[in-house]
Amino acid sequence: MSKKNKNALGGARQILDMNAFDAGAEATERNPLLERRLANVGAATVLFYKEPLEIVSASGSWMTAADGKRYLDFYNNVPSVGHTHPRVVAAVTDQIARLNINTRYLNSVVDLYLDALKATFPAPLSNVVLSCSGSEANDLAVRIAAAASGGTGIIVSENAYHGNTSIISEISPSALKRGNLPDHVVTVPAPSHPGQSGSIENAFAADVKRAIAELERRGHKFSAFVCDSIFSSDGVYADPPGFLRKAISEVRKAGGLYIADEVQPGFARTGDAFWGFARHDVTPDIVTMGKPMGNGFPMAGLVTRPELLERFCEDTGYFSTFGGNPVAAAAGMAVLDVIADEQLQSNALRQGNHIQERLRDLATKDDRIADVRGAGLFLGIELSQPGEKDQPNAELASSVINGLKDRGVLIGAAGRFGNTLKVRPPLSLSQDEADIFVDRLADALAASA
Structure with a gap:
């Protein structure tokens, strides 16, 4: 990609800004817990999503918010053998x-x-x-x-x-x-x-x-x-x-x-x-x-x-x-x-290959998926402008990330321009859970068309 094109797209993005809550943005509703966090931590506050989640429990590949909604966790590589194993x-x-x-x-x-x-x-x-x-x-x-x-x-x-x-x-x-x-x-x-x-x-x-x-x-x-x-x-x-x-x-x-x-x-x-x-x-x-x-x-x-x-x-x-x-x-x-x-290394390879196969099939139907790459359960899904694989589409990545959140899946971004979805679910991921992710990703992409 030319320097001109990179600059036109806003240049590189700071890692914590890729999926961050913007404290300066107008809130859709008053959240006392959010206000308390901002008051306590101030400028060092780092929260995910336009509307931050309050997570109260987790098990396996799933996290549960205070309102009872469950989220499939494709974001964190910390609970690698599953939340609260x-x-x-x-x-x-x-x-x-x-x-x-x-x-x-x-x-x-x-x-x-x-x-x-x-x-x-x-x-x-x-x-x-x-x-x-x-x-x-x-x-x-x-x-x-x-x-x-x-x-x-x-x-x-x-x-x-x-x-x-x-x-x-x-x-x-x-x-x-x-x-x-x-x-x-x-x-x-x-x-x-x-x-x-x-x-x-x-x-x-x-x-x-x-x-x-x-x-x-x-x-x-x-x-x-x-x-x-x-x-x-x-x-x-x-x-x-x-x-x-x-x-x-x-x-x-x-x-x-x-x-x-x-x-x-x-x-x-x-x-x-x-x-x-x-x-x-x-x-x-x-x-x-x-x-x-x-x-x-x-x-x-x-x-x-x-x-x-x-x-x-x-x-x-x-x-x-x-x-x-x-x-x-x-x-x-x-x-x-x-x-x-629990043979989680072989499971990571098996489920990762399954996800890649499904994602590559999805890419044949959506030309905004520029590339699918990675190994095991560490994958990158690069998103581009329609039909232009060398033109990063950070706006689409942000839309898909928040669209997946609405659909009960949590995921992050990576890459110099923030246009690569970073896939890191627990190593204990099941094939049913892998399919839930790909199905909801396809739905989020369709909604962002």
Whole structure:
């Protein structure tokens, strides 16, 4: 798409604005709870939808609002094994009734979980540091990379989101409302087109190589390439499997580290791999994780090679009061057990393929569906102007999102222009629920014609 066309469509959109409640808009009716929230949180208030929902309970793939209406949740990847899964609830309830303390004390629950978590990673990644949020995990990862590389230069994708600490906000272009990224951060386009090099793999590697050179030109020693392996905020770009290999080779030739941000694609969501990076047959230097790790209980962490963590700890201590507490470990262990016992990885692949098949059939009947892409139960549905696949249609995406809400389905948006519907239901999704989603999406699209 030309620069002129992009500007005509309003340019890039800040990630939290894509489906946000507008406090400045005229309300259709007075909502005392909404007014209370706005008064309490002020300018930092972030709520979904033109008319925010009051959710009071949830189970499986469904959430229930205060008025009794049920909503199929295709929005959140946090309750990945299903809202209020009874095994997670039981594990957390039992452990908090026994003990909850920090990791300065030995506790077998914590180390049982660490052993089980490590078993999902390549053998070289054998040290784990637990925290409370993905932002904290990514912050620590960047600091470890700086200690190991001796540099500060970072490469991320154009619309990446990696968190909200001071360090990580600087490498999260989609979180910026105004201004530019700092000089030590260079972006690369999402891996969506092969370009002149003939393949997505070659084109993306060439983009990363140019970014490394740009950092050097600016006088910044290259430190790390930080990558969400499914490019969630860029609009979901998963294929072809393996396309990251050449880019990671360029990273390592230049002395940089590869930090795989698995906060969104991790924990079996992509279906054909437990971790998103595994689809590309690469081993990261550091992997960060969060969101679905505790199925709603706040926990996050990173895994890395011992020598990298040791180098960092020579100069800087690290301790998190709540990171790795026994209740979090119990929740995390229950999540791993449920994924295995209920075969949720294979279910994600099966239901994701079913949804993609139905969506591609729908696209043959509606030329505003420009593309359907993704892996497992992490899909992107790109919406365009009628018959013009290269013209993003953020207005249609907003209309469909709110139309789906009216029809009892919750979904979000992604991509530089906010025109890609981001599909992330619980991994326990049934085929009946998958069909409900596609049927109601078709209805919402028809109503927006």
